[in-house]
Amino acid sequence: MTTPLLSIEDLSVEITGRGRTVQALERVSLDLAPGEALGIVGESGCGKTMTALSVLGLLPGGGRITGGRIRFDGTDLAAAPERTLRDVRGHTIGMVFQDPLTSLNPTMTIGAQVAEPLLLHTGASRAEAREKAEDMLRLVGMPRPAERMSHHPHQLSGGMRQRVAIAMALICEPRLLIADEPTTALDVTTQHQILELIDELRARLGMAMILVTHDLGVIARRVDRVAVMYGGKIAEQAPVHELFTAPRHRYTQALFAALPERAAGRDRPLATIPGLPPALDTRITGCRFAPRCGFATEECQEREPRLSRSGGTAPGHVFACFHPVGPAPDGDARTENVPLPSPGPAARKDDGTLLRLTDVVKDYPLRAGPFARRRGSAARQVSAVAGISLTVRRGETYGIVGESGCGKSTLGRLVVGMEAPTSGTISFAGRDITALRGRELRAHRRDIQLMFQDSYAAMDPRMRVGALLREPLAVQGIGDRAAQRDRTARLLDDVGLPRGAADRYPHEFSGGQRQRLGLARALALDPALIVADEPVSALDVSVQAQILNLMRDLQREKGIGYLFISHDLAVVRHLADTVGVMYLGKLVETGPAEAVLARPLHPYTRGLLDTVNVPDPRVAPAAAPLGGETPSAAEPPSGCRFRTRCPLAREVCATTEPPPAEPATPGHRVACHFPLPGVASGVSVG
Amino acid sequence: MTAAELPVPGGGTGAATATPSLARRTAAVFARNKLALAGTVVLVGLLALCFLGPLFHPTDQVHTDLARANLAPGTGGHLLGTTDLGYDMLGRLMYGGRTSLEVGLAAGLLATLFGTVYGAVAGYFGGWLDAAMMRITDAALAIPALFLLVVVAAIVTPSKPVLILIIASVAWLSPARLIRGEALALRSRDYVHAMRLMGGGGGRAVFRHIVPNALGTVVVNATFQIADAILYVAYLSFLGLSIPPPAADWGSMLSAGITYTQVGHWWLIFPPGIAIVLVVAAFNFIGDGLRDAFDVRLRKD
Amino acid sequence: MTRFLIKRLVQAAVVLLLVSVIVFVLLHLLPGGPARAILGVQATPQAVAHFNHQQGYDRSLPEQYALYLGRLFSGDLGESYKLNQSVASLLAERLPRTALLAGLAIALAAVLAVPLGILQAVRRGKAADHVLTGAAFLAYATPVFFLGLVLVLLFSQQIPLFPAQAPQADTVSGILAEPRALVLPVVTTALGIVAAFSRYMRSAVLDNLGEEYVRTARAKGQSGARIMVRHVLRNALIPLATLLGLYLPTLFSGTLVVESMFNYPGMGLLFWSAAQGSDFPILLGVTLVVGAATVLGSLLTDIAYAVLDPRIRSVA
Amino acid sequence: AVKTGKVTDIGATGGTRVEGGTAVMALPPAATPNWIFPIAAPGYLASYNSAIQNLLFLPLYTPEPKGDALTMDSPRNLARQPRYSDGNKTVTITLKPGYEWSDGEPVTARDVAFWFDLIKHNKKEWAGYSPGLMPDDVERFDVIGERTFRLRLSRAYNPTWFTANELQNFTALPAHAWNPHDESPKAVFARLLQHAEQLSQFATDPLWKTVDGPWTIAKWNTSGQVTLVPNKKYRGPDKPHLDRVVLKPFTTSESEFNVLRAGGVDYGYIPPSVMERSDTFEELGYRIDPWEGWAITYLVLNFHHPVAGPMLRQDYLRQALQHLIDQESISRVIWHGSADPTLGPVPASLLDRDPYPYDPAAAKRLLARHGWRAPAGDRDGVLRCARAGTGPGECGKGIARGQELRLELLTQSGSTETSNTMQEIKSSFDRAGVALDIRQQTLNTVLGTTVPCKSTEPVCSAWQVGFFGTQGSWYFPVNPSGEQLFATGAPSNMGNWSDPETDRLIKATEFSDDPGALRDYGHRVAAQLPVLWTPNPAYQVSVIRNDLRGIDQNPTLTLAPQDWYFVRKGGREN
Ligand SMILES: Nc1ncnc2c1ncn2[C@@H]1O[C@H](COP(=O)(O)OP(=O)(O)OP(=O)(O)O)[C@@H](O)[C@H]1O
C-alpha cells in the first residue's frame, strides 16, 4: 500500500454534556490511500458521524478527542491548533452533510455560499470566486447556474440543494471528500443521481473519499473498502467485494441477513438481530456485540476481541470477532448459520372486499387562509391525489410505492378519514365512509387505524405508555378501567414489549420499540385495516426486520388488512401481496407484487426498479436509470403525467391520459400508452 | 419473541418501577441553574420576610404616630427608620410586601389561567373564531398597558381584588397569544391526529393534549406574568392608583418616598425600590430556569 | 406581496377600530364624566348641563361613538377640553418629540443589546453570561420611575453631570441641540429595552449557533468571528426586528413615565396630564395614534421580516 | 446634597435697585396658560389665565390685601371707587383719566359697555356666569359720559359685596379695535371666540395687541410658556421695571424642583416635603415664602346619605369628629408648616378662635354621652349605638340601635400630603372608635361624585364624606360670603347643608354693609360645622431669588410683575 493520505490511529472520542459522558469512539483506526474511497457503515449511533467530524475537528460542544492520532498529509489533525484545522477545512478536505436544507445558510445566496471557501483559502478576488462558483455549479449539474447564483436555498429542491452542498465542498478541489449520509434525506431517484455525480467528480478530480452511510445498498457499488462500525468501534474492515461476499464478523453477517432483499422467501420471516445496540455512556467489557450475538461465549463477555486478520481472508480484511464466520470461497455463505425465526402461522385470507376507492381526488388550495379563497376558482391547486381507484381485500397487504411527493401519505390520510376527498368515494366494508357523521363516524374509527412513520411524534410525550395505549379504549368507551388495563397489558405482550413498559414515557424507548408501541396502539381497537405510512423507513435494518416480522405475524394472527405505504421497493416486495405504484397523484401500475416488481409494465416502475441501490457490488448498474426531477404537483403535465421523464414518450402522451389496461396478465393493470413487454427486469430485487 | 429480549433502556428489565415523575426531573435540571437557584432563595427570603417577619417584628401599621415621624434608621429602635407618618419602616416593608406579592401572584396566575384557555381555544379551533379572538387581543395589545391601567384604575376604586382584576385584565393578553401560537403548532401534531382518528373530539384535544403539552410554556409564562404583575402594581401606585391607605404596597411606599428624595430620606425610597427589583428579578430568574428545564425535558433523547 | 399587504392592512384597520371602541367605552365608563374636572368645583349645575349637551354626553353611547367615528373619518380628532388646541395640532407637535425620544432609546438599546447578546451567547454558561444575564434581569425588573430616580440621584445630584430636566425646546433640532439634557431620559427609557433585547439576542444567537449551517461554515474553514458576522448575525437579527414592532406599546408606556419624570413635552406627558384632567379627546387621540403606530409598526416589521428573510420574501 | 453654587450672594434685604432684566416664574404643576380673551369660555377659568389677562386688559377693580382682609380700593384700579345710590340700587362708576389703549385711543366707558354687552348676550358661553348674578343682576347699563357709566341693579345689594364679587369682573375691552363695524354682540363674540381658539396665534394676532395693561405678550407657545414685555404705552402708576417676564409651565412639582435647583427659575416653588430643607435654598440665595391663598379646606359631609346622613346630622357627632382632627400637628408634620388650620367658613385671619380644638378625650366623652358604646369584648372596636332615640343622651334621629359608627371617605389621589392627612385622621378616628374607610380617586372622579343631591338619587348613596382640597377646597371671592357655599341649595353646597339661621346670616352679608354681618356668619358656621375643617394648604411654597424683589403674593392669586425688580449688591435699597 502507498503512504496513506489519511491515517486514523486509535482514535477515541468522548462527549460530555448534561451530566453524562458518552464514549462515542473507542480506538478507531482507519487508513485511506490517496484517491481511495472508503465506506463507513453501521447502525444509528455507532459513531460514524463522530469519526467523520473528528477528522476536521468539528466535534459537537462537549466533545473532545481523548486519544489517538489523525494523520492527514503529514500533520496530526488531532493535536493541531484551530488555525491549522481552519486551513484544512474546506480546502484540502471537503465535507458534505446529510440534510441539505439545514446545512445551508437560509439567508445567504447560493453563489455567496459556494464561493466562500475560495475567498477564505485562495487569494481569489470576489469576481474570480463568483466565476469559479458558477463553473462549479455547472459541474455538479445545476441547470441554469448563472441564474441560480442569486437564489436562496429554499428555492431549490432537495436534490439541487445537495448539489450545492457538494459544489461548496469541492470548490477548492480538496484531496479528500467526507460525505456523511449525503443521500439519506433524498428520494431513491435523486439519491442515485447524487451518488453518480459524486462518483464522476471523484474520478475527475482524483479525490479520496469517506462515504458514511447506514445503507448497505448505497455503499455496495460506490467504494473500494468498507469499515463496519458497531458501538463506537470498528467491527470489520474489508475491500467491498470481500465484505459483501465473505463477511467474517458475526455482526456484519447478521446485518446482511436482516435485509429484506436477502429474505429466504416472501413467506419466510426476516432474520433479525435481537436487542439493542449498547448504550455508550457506561463502560463495556467484552465484545460489544456479544449480548445480541447468537454465537457469543463466555470469552466474548469478558474479553474484547482485537481487530485482526485471520486465515483465509483477503489482504486488508480485518475483523474483531472470536467466533468469526468461516471463510467461504464459493462466496455464498452469507446467511450460513444465522439463526432464523420460525415461520409464523399461515395467512388467513378471504376474498371479501374491505376497502374500495373509486376515482378519489384530493386537491389542496395552494395557499390557505380566509383571504386566499376570495380569488375563487382561479386559485391554484396542488393535485395531490388525482383519481385513484383501488381495492383492498380482508387480510391483504396492499403496498403503495412511489417517489417523495407523489401523494402516498395523502392517500393514507384520505383512507383513514383524516381528510375528506375532493371527489370520489371511499367505501369500507360496503359503506361510503365519506358520508359518515357524528356517532357513526366515531364507531367507524375503530375499523381503520393509522400507524405513523414517526411513532414518537404520534405519542403525547406527557403520557405514560399505559395511558397512551388506553386512550383509544377510553375515547371509544370500551370497558372499564380494569378491563382497559388488562387489554393494555395484552397489547404489550402482542408486540413483544415487557408489561413494565406501561409505566414509562415514550422518550425512554428506542425507535424500534416506539414503532412497536405505535403498532400496539393501532391494534387496540381491533381494526380490520391498518394504514401504515412508512412505518419502518426511519429504522435501522436490524430493527426494521423486527417490525416487519411483527407486522406479518400479527396479520396472520388477527387477519388484519394493511395499506402499506413505503418508498422502499424491497420492503414492499417482502411484505405486500398487491402493489400499487404511484406517480404524481396517480396509480400508474397495480397488480400482484410478484408480477409488478418482477415484470413491470410501466416505464416508471421499471425506472424505479433500476435506480434501486442493490446491496451487492456484483450487480451491474442499470443502463438507463430514471433521470430528471418530479414535476410540481401544482402544475402536473398534461396527458400522461410521467411523460416529461419518460424515455418512450410520444406526442399522444402529452394529449391523452392513458386509461388503465391489463395487457399481460389478469389483475396486473397499467396506465400507459406504450407498456413494456413485461419481461423480467434485468435487476433482481430479491 | 419474548419480552426478555427487549430491555427497556433507563431501568431494569420490565420491573414495575416507574420512572421518576417529570416534575422531579425538571426540578433536577432547574437546580443546576445558578441564577434560578439564587432567584428561588431571594424569593423565599422575601416571602419569609413579608409573611413570617411580622411574627418577630410586630408593628402597628394602622395608627399613625406623628411625634415619631421621619426618624432616621437606627433611631428609637427603628431599624429602617420611620415613615412620614411615623410607621416603622421595616414593619411597613413587610406589610406592603404582602400586598405586592399577593396581588402580583393572584393577578399573574389569573391572567395566565384565562389567557391559556383563551389562547388554546383560539389556536385549536382556528378559522374565523381564531381571527376574531386574535383581533381583540391585537387591539388590546396595541394600547400601551400603562395607558389602559391609567384609565381603568380611574374608573374603579382600587382594592386588592379590584387591583388583581385590573392587572389581570391587561396581563392575560401575552399568555393568550403565546398559548395560541403553541396550540396552533400542537394541533397539527401527529399525536393529536392520532387521537382524532380514535374518534376523540375537540374538548379532549384541548384539555388532554394541547393544554398539558403547553404546560411548560404556561408555567414559564406564569412566572414572568407574576413578575410583570408585581411591576404593574408598582406602576399603578406610582401613578397614584393604589389600594387606599393605611394599606400599602411597595409601589405606593416608593412613590410616597419619592417626595422625600430631595430631603435625603433615602430609607423611604431604597428599601421598597430594591424589594421590587429583587422580587421581580427573582421571578424572572426562576422563569428563565424553568424554561431551560422544560426545554431540556422536551428535547428528544 | 400586494395581497399580503392588503390582508394586513384590513387586519390593521379592524384592530384600530377595536382600539377606538375599547378606549371609547372605557372613557365613558368614567364616573361623573369630564364636566366637573373641566369646569371646576365652582361650576353651576347649569354650566355642567350646558357642557354635557355641547359635548354630546347626554346622548347614548353608540350615538356618541358614531359621531366620534364620523368626525374621525373626516380627519377630525376633536378639540382638547382644556388646552384650547385641537388634538390633531397637539399630536402633530408632540408626536415628533416622543418619536425622537423613543427612536434614540431604541437605537441606543440596539447598539448595546446586540453585542451584549452575542457576548452572552458566545460565553454561554460562563461567568460573563451569568453576570450579564443577572444584570439584564435586574434592569428589566427595575420600574422605569425607580430607575429614573436613581439615575437622577446619581448623575444629576451626587455628580451633577446631566440636567434632570429634558430639553424644553419646541423643535426637534432645538431638542437635539441640548444633548446633555437628553442623556438621562434616553438612558432611562433604553435600559429596560436593552435588557429585553439582549436576552432575545442571546437566545437567537444560541439558536443559530446550534444550526447545521454553522457547522457547514466551520467545515469550510471559517473562523468563529467570521461565522458570527457573516452567517449568524443576519439570521439572529431577523427575530430582533420582529421584536421591535411588538415592543412599541411597551416603549410608549415607558415614555409616559419618563416624559412626566423629566418634564419632556411629548405625547406621554400629554396623555398623563390629560388623564389627570379627564381631557377625553386627548386620551382618545393619543391612544389611537399610539395604536396606529403599533399596528403600523408590526406591519412594517412583517415587511422588514420578509425583506430580511428570503424564505418569507418569496412566499409573500 | 445640593452642590451647585449660589445663585446670588445678596441677602434677602439690601442691595441697589436696577432697572431691566428678565425674571422667570414657574407656573404651578400642570398649569398651562391657554386663554387670552378676558371673557373665559368654560374650562378656561383657571387663575393663571385670568392673572395674565389682567396684565393685558385692566380690570376696573382689583383686590388688594389690607391688613387681614382684602380691599377693592387698589391704586391699580382702572376706575375710581364706585358710588352707590338709590338705596344701593344704582352704581355710578367713573374711569380714571389718562388711560390709553396701546394704539393711542383713550379707554372710555363705551369700552366697558362693550364688555358688558358681550357677556350679557353670550352669558351661556361665559364661564363666570351664575344665574341670578352678573349680568342678570344689572338691569340697565347707561353710558353717561366719556368715562362714566351707571348701572341699575335688579335690587338693593350690599355695596361691599357687590364691588368685591360682581364689579370685580368688569373689564374694559378695546371696542374700537375689536368691533370696528358695530356688529351685534353675538356676532362679535363669535368672531372673538374664533381668535381666542387660536392658541398658537396669541402672540401675533393683532387683536390681542391692543391692550391697556402694563404688559403685552411677546411669546405664547403651545405648551403654555408665556413671555411678557412691558406695554410702552401704559399710563398707569405701576410701570414695569423688568424687561421681560417669562412664565414657565411644568408638569409636576418634582420637575419644577429640579429646574429650580439648577437655577433655571427665579421665582418658583418647592413641594411641602422640602420645607424641611429650606435652609439649603436659603444658602443658595433664595428666600422661602409660602403663598397663602384666600381659601379654606374641609371634608364635605353628605347630609343626604341614606345611612351616614342621619349620623352626620347630629351636632354632637360632628363636634366629636372635629375634636379628633389634629389640625396643628397635621399642618406642622404632614404639611411641613405649609398649611394652616381652617377654623371656619371665612379665612382664618377673620376668625379669632377654634371652637373645636383637637381633644380626643372630649370627643370620646361626647360620643359616650350620646349612647355610643364599643362592642362588648372589644374595647377598641368600632362604636355602636347602644341607645337609639332622640332624647338627651341618645344617639339621635334616624340612628338605629346597634348601628356602627363607620364612615367612608372619598378623597382625591395623587398627593402624598393629602393621603397622609387622611391617614392621620383615620388613625385618630380609629382610636376613638370611629371607623373611617378611605377610598382614593382622581380629583375628577371625586368632583364628579361629591355633588349636591337628593337622598333618593343614586349618586347620593355613592359618597358619605368627600375631600378635594389638596390645593384648598374653596377659593373665596374677594368678599368671603357664603351664598355659593353654605346657603341652602347653593351650587357648591356639595353636602346639602341646610340651616335657616345660616341662610339668614348669608342673606345679611349680601344686603348689609355691616362688617359684623360677615363675622356673625363666620362664627355661626364655624360652630355649626356643616363640614369638618382641615388644614388649609398654602397655594404654593414659593422660592424666590434674593435679588428679585417687589413680589407681593396676592391671596387671590393675581400677579403684578410690574412691581418686580432686581437689585444689585452694594448700596441701599431705594
Ligand atoms: N452532541 C452529542 N452529545 C452527546 N452525545 C452525542 C452527541 N452526538 C452524538 N452523540 C453520541 O455519540 C454516539 C455516536 O454518534 P454518531 O452521531 O457518530 O452516530 P452515527 O453513527 O452517525 O448515527 P446516525 O446513523 O444516527 O447518524 C452516539 O451514541 C450518540 O448518542
Ligand SMILES: Nc1ncnc2c1ncn2[C@@H]1O[C@H](COP(=O)(O)OP(=O)(O)OP(=O)(O)O)[C@@H](O)[C@H]1O
Ligand atoms: N395539507 C397540504 N396542503 C397543501 N399541499 C399538500 C398538503 N399535504 C400534501 N400536500 C402536497 O401534496 C403532494 C403529495 O404529498 P404527500 O405527502 O401525500 O406525498 P408523499 O408521497 O407522502 O411524499 P413523502 O414520500 O415525501 O412522504 C405534495 O406535493 C405535497 O406538497
Ligand SMILES: [Mg+2]
Ligand atoms: Mg450520523
Ligand SMILES: [Mg+2]
Ligand atoms: Mg409521506
